[in-house]
Amino acid sequence: MDTIGQHPVLTTDKNFQSLGLSEATLKLLNQIGFQHPTPIQSDLIPPALLGRDLIGLAQTGSGKTAAFVIPIAERLQHGEGVRGLVLSPTREIALQTKAFLDLFGRHHELMTVCLIGGVPIRPQIKDLRRGPDVIVATPGRLLDHLNRGTISLNNIEELVFDEADHMLDLGFLPQIKSILKMLPKKRHTMMFSATMPYAIEQLAQRYLNDPLRIDILPEGKAAEGITHRLYLVNPMQRKDCLLTLLNKELGSTLVFTQTRREAHWLYKTLFHEGHPVIDIHSDKTQKERVSALEGFRSGEHRILVATAIASRGIDVQGIKHIVNFDIPETVEEYIHRAGRTARGDAKGLVSTIATFMDLPVVKRIEAEIGQEIPRCSVAGIEPFVETQKKAVQSRRLKSRW
Ligand code: ADP
Ligand code: MG
Numbered sequence: 001m002d003t004i005g006q007h008p009v010l011t012t013d014k015n016f017q018s019l020g021l022s023e024a025t026l027k028l029l030n031q032i033g034f035q036h037p038t039p040i041q042s043d044l045i046p047p048a049l050l051g052r053d054l055i056g057l058a059q060t061g062s063g064k065t066a067a068f069v070i071p072i073a074e075r076l077q078h079g080e081g082v083r084g085l086v087l088s089p090t091r092e093i094a095l096q097t098k099a100f101l102d103l104f105g106r107h108h109e110l111m112t113v114c115l116i117g118g119v120p121i122r123p124q125i126k127d128l129r130r131g132p133d134v135i136v137a138t139p140g141r142l143l144d145h146l147n148r149g150t151i152s153l154n155n156i157e158e159l160v161f162d163e164a165d166h167m168l169d170l171g172f173l174p175q176i177k178s179i180l181k182m183l184p185k186k187r188h189t190m191m192f193s194a195t196m197p198y199a200i201e202q203l204a205q206r207y208l209n210d211p212l213r214i215d216i217l218p219e220g221k222a223a224e225g226i227t228h229r230l231y232l233v234n235p236m237q238r239k240d241c242l243l244t245l246l247n248k249e250l251g252s253t254l255v256f257t258q259t260r261r262e263a264h265w266l267y268k269t270l271f272h273e274g275h276p277v278i279d280i281h282s283d284k285t286q287k288e289r290v291s292a293l294e295g296f297r298s299g300e301h302r303i304l305v306a307t308a309i310a311s312r313g314i315d316v317q318g319i320k321h322i323v324n325f326d327i328p329e330t331v332e333e334y335i336h337r338a339g340r341t342a343r344g345d346a347k348g349l350v351s352t353i354a355t356f357m358d359l360p361v362v363k364r365i366e367a368e369i370g371q372e373i374p375r376c377s378v379a380g381i382e383p384f385v386e387t388q389k390k391a392v393q394s395r396r397l398k399s400r401w
Contacts, residue, residue, distance in 0.1 A: 010062070011036040017173075019045045022074060024107035032103070038063035039216045045071055048190060054212040055204050056192045060339045064162070065100045068190050072158045073104040075188075076133055080109065081216075082151065084134035084158040085183075087142070087165035087176065090309070091116040091286060092293070094136045097162065102132055110134055119286045125150045139167065139175035146182060153182045161191040164200050165332065169308065173199070180207055195332045213338065220364040225347045226338055230362060230373040232384040235355045239269065242325055244378040245351055246275060246303065251320025252296070255305045256337055258326040266325065267305045277303040281310045308333060316340075324352040327361050331368045351376075356384050 014037055016029050035089060037045065040058045048054060048071035060065055072084050086101075088094035094116050101112040113127045115137035121144065128150055135142070135151070145151045152164055161167065167176060189208050193200050194217070233241045246253065257263045260281035267279035278292045278301040289310065296304040297316050304316075308328065319341045328334040334352075341348025352373070366372050377383040 009077055011038050012042050014042045020049050021045070021070065022107070024273050025070060025074060025104060028104060028106065031363060034066070038067070040064055040214065041067045041070075043207055043214045043216065044068070044190075047212055048188075049074060051075070053188065053208040054190045055208065055211045055213045056190065056194065057194070057196060057213070057215040057217050059194055059217060060336060064192050065097055066104070066199050067102050068160050068162070068192070069097065069100040069289075070099065072134065072160070073101065073108060073110060075109060075158060076105075076108060078109040078133055079131065080133070081155045082132060082135055082153065083155050083279070084110075084112075084154060084160075085162040086134070086136040086162055087139055087167065087173070087179070088136060089138065089163045089170055091118060091138065092289070093162060094138055097136045101136065107135065112136060115141045115145055116286070117144075118282075121145075123147075139172040139179060143175045143178055144181065153179070156183050157187050158184065161189075161193075161203075162365045164191050164193040164203065164301070165195045165197060168197070168199050168203075169333075176203075194336065226341065227347070227349045228338070228369065228371070229349065229351045229375040229376045230275045231351060231353045231376055231378065231381075231382055232359075233353060233355065234384060235357075237381050238325065238353050238355070240267075241353050241378055241381050242266075242323060243270075243273060245323060245353075246270070248378065249321045249349065250302075252316075252318055253303045253321040253323060254296075254316075254319050255303060255323045255325055256308055256328075257305065258307070258312070258329075260307050262326070263307050264311075270303060273302055276301050277305060279305040281307040285308075287324075308337065320348060322348065322350045324350070324354075327352055327354045327358040329361070330363050331361075334365045335368070 016026055016037055019037065019042065029202070040062050044054060044067045048068065056064060056067065076084055086097055088097055094114050098112050098114045101110065105112060111130065111132045112134040113124065113132040115124050115135055117138055117140050132314055159308055167340055190210060191204055231241050242255070255266065257266055260283050263279050263281045264283065264328040267277055269276040278295050280289050280292045284292070292304065322341050324337060328337060338350045341350065362373065375383065
């Protein structure tokens with residue numbers, strides 16, 4: 001039970017009893033303390049139980065996992081071959097999904113196997129021989145198994161694309177297309193995404209059958225309760241700015257970098273400065289990542305340095321402060337990162353360190369979140385003055401002459 005995260009989450013005043021679930025499932029929900037469904041759960045579970053294809057548009061932390069796992073667990077029985085497939089963008093999300101499937105699949109004795117990269121393939125092949133009912137997989141590793149002939153997807157009835165936009169961001173589209181060719185046409189498909197770029201729209205049109213669209217994205221997109229701050233500095237001062245910020249804000253902090261090399265370098269620097277820090281990126285083994293996350297969750301490490309990709313699906317309660325050591329390349333990415341804090345009703349702070357070269361991205365982010373991000377500075381570091389303001393100043397100077 002402790003593998004299921006228990007975080008503050010926005011729920012509705014509806015009851016699970018009204019959604020058409022079995023007694024066994026209701027009992028499990030009660031046991032884990034889910035009292036009311038979240039909006040996506042309440043909208044999605046009834047049509048999903050009936051086998052309707054769906055597109056669920058919802059933010060991170062809205063309770064999507066249970067929303068799709070529960071209907072699958074209700075619809076499948078044990079021992080009829082691999083009939084459920086969940087495609088996940090990252091190992092962490094896949095493992096979390098398996099934990100939900102293990103729990104809610106209990107009354108139908110469903111067996112779930114996780115096929116994720118970065119761990120040896122042999123134990124997975126052994127697990128597959130034991131006759132699982134559901135597979136949770138990252139696209140790359142699943143394709144590996146398909147090419148080796150260690151799994152067949154001929155009997156899939158339930159298909160989920162979880163975090164479809166992330167999977168495309170990670171470049172999984174070719175793998176996804178290859179996998180889809182091996183699936184039966186007649187099946188129940190659910191797709192989830194926090195954004196709806198054109199590529200996702202196309203995927204949905206092509207591979208879903210008259211899907212119902214369930215959109216619970218809030219108007220403003222980025223979660224409420226978040227304070228945004230921007231630190232415009234010279235490129236050479238990004239590190240000093242970060243160090244000062246870390247000493248100023250003492251809560252649990254997640255620092256994002258663009259590359260794993262930078263994550264590792266930053267980890268070493270912070271470690272030498274005496275910070276309780278740990279890092280997570282794709283050079284680390286699965287075991288190291290899990291233990292890093294555990295250390296961060298338990299508070300042993302106050303600071304987690306992560307690449308955006310490795311941090312997908314990090315589900316840690318009470319992150320107070322997000323620092324973008326590199327500005328995200330896209331607005332969606334900024335909103336995803338910001339969504340790691342201020343979960344539920346909590347308050348959070350997002351500090352972005354940027355240089356003048358990043359100003360166009362800043363403008364796009366501001367347009368999306370509908371507010372100008374306050375420019376802030378830290379002691380001892382000269383803030384970069386934006387050109388517009390500079391131009392105004394120099395004109396004033398001229399007129400004085
Ligand atoms: P998403 O996939 O949308 O990012 P998750 O499925 O990971 O969200 O759920 C976020 C958190 O909310 C998890 O810790 C989960 O255990 C919890 N949660 C989900 N549904 C409920 C509910 N109905 N009541 C209470 N907590 C819930
Ligand atoms: Mg999820």
